[in-house]
Amino acid sequence: MTSRRFLTVKFIVLFAFVSFCLPVLSSDYYAQNPAPAFHSTILQESAPVQTAASAFPGNLSWRMQETPSIMTYKVAFAGTPGKPASHEGMDFVHNISSVPHVPVIAAAAGTVAYVRTGCPQSSMFSHNTALREAGAGWGNHVVLYHGNGIYTRYAHLAPGSVKAEVGEKMVAGDVIGEMGNSGRSETRHLHFEVGYKKTYFVASKPSQSFDLVLNPEKFMPIKP
Numbered sequence: 001m002t003s004r005r006f007l008t009v010k011f012i013v014l015f016a017f018v019s020f021c022l023p024v025l026s027s028d029y030y031a032q033n034p035a036p037a038f039h040s041t042i043l044q045e046s047a048p049v050q051t052a053a054s055a056f057p058g059n060l061s062w063r064m065q066e067t068p069s070i071m072t073y074k075v076a077f078a079g080t081p082g083k084p085a086s087h088e089g090m091d092f093v094h095n096i097s098s099v100p101h102v103p104v105i106a107a108a109a110g111t112v113a114y115v116r117t118g119c120p121q122s123s124m125f126s127h128n129t130a131l132r133e134a135g136a137g138w139g140n141h142v143v144l145y146h147g148n149g150i151y152t153r154y155a156h157l158a159p160g161s162v163k164a165e166v167g168e169k170m171v172a173g174d175v176i177g178e179m180g181n182s183g184r185s186e187t188r189h190l191h192f193e194v195g196y197k198k199t200y201f202v203a204s205k206p207s208q209s210f211d212l213v214l215n216p217e218k219f220m221p222i223k224p
Contacts, residue, residue: 030111030145034167035203037115044133045206050088052079053212056196062150064107064219065172069179069190072096077215089153089193090216094179097125102179104154104190106170110144113151114201114208117162119182124158128185136207138191139183142176143201151210153193156185166203194219 056062071092079085094102119134128139135141138155142164145151158180164170179190195210202208 028111029200030113031167031169033203034165037117037162037166038204038206039116039118040134040206041118041120042131043206044131045136046133047136047207047209049084050193050195050209050213051211052081052083052085052088053196053214054081056148056150056214057212060148060150060196062108062146062148062194062219064152064216064221065109066105066107066221068092068107068152068154068192069102069104070094071190075189077213077217079213079215085213088213089155089191091189091191092179093187093189095125095187095189102188102190104157104176104179106144106172106174106176107152107192108144108146109171110146110152110169112142112164112166112168112170113145114141114143114203115162115164115166116141116207118159120159121180121182121185124181124188126187128181128183130182132184135183136209137184138207139185140177140180141183141207144170144176145201149196149198151193151195151197153191153195153210155191155193156180156183156189158182192216 075091078087119139120130122130140157141155157177161178
């Protein structure tokens with residue numbers, strides 16, 4: 001009995017350690033810990049350049065259910081696996097001014113993990129000159145958690161358009177906000193990232209990087 005109890009205690013300690021080290025794998029933290037958006041109209045943050053990867057750790061599989069926005073053209077992801085990415089996501093550009101509002105939607109079901117608001121923009125269709133490094137260059141942005149450490153980021157959203165709140169459950173197609181030109185941006189577009197992070201986002205802190213970013217093109221919805 002003593003030996004069996006000892007093994008049981010060892011198992012409990014090991015399980016607790018693994019759960020602590022891999023928090024995003026153990027529970028839906030964001031739904032259990034809803035928090036307000038990090039908001040600042042003057043802070044210009046910095047965040048480490050994200051490392052490119054060719055696949056998720058552990059051969060995890062995931063796929064987008066919806067394209068996150070309409071567009072007039074795209075700008076591709078660029079990066080060599082294992083090195084800092086030169087373009088950390090895919091840009092969905094919509095530069096037709098006669099279309100005043102372009103919704104940005106959830107690419108797949110998930111939970112809102114992080115929201116950064118308060119970033120201004122000087123114009124919608126030209127080089128943004130207003131606090132370009134606000135939101136660490138992402139401007140107003142939202143991060144969704146899809147399980148197993150997999151996330152998506154929706155960046156450069158229009159001021160005042162973000163309705164998402166940390167802990168909110170979303171299904172594919174739910175509106176996150178509107179395409180804008182906040183942050184380090186040259187015209188109205190959505191900068192969309194697919195990433196992996198083994199620790200939680202902290203809602204009360206400035207903008208945070210993923211551990212890895214992957215080419216969103218690999219995860220686009222399968223066309224019928």
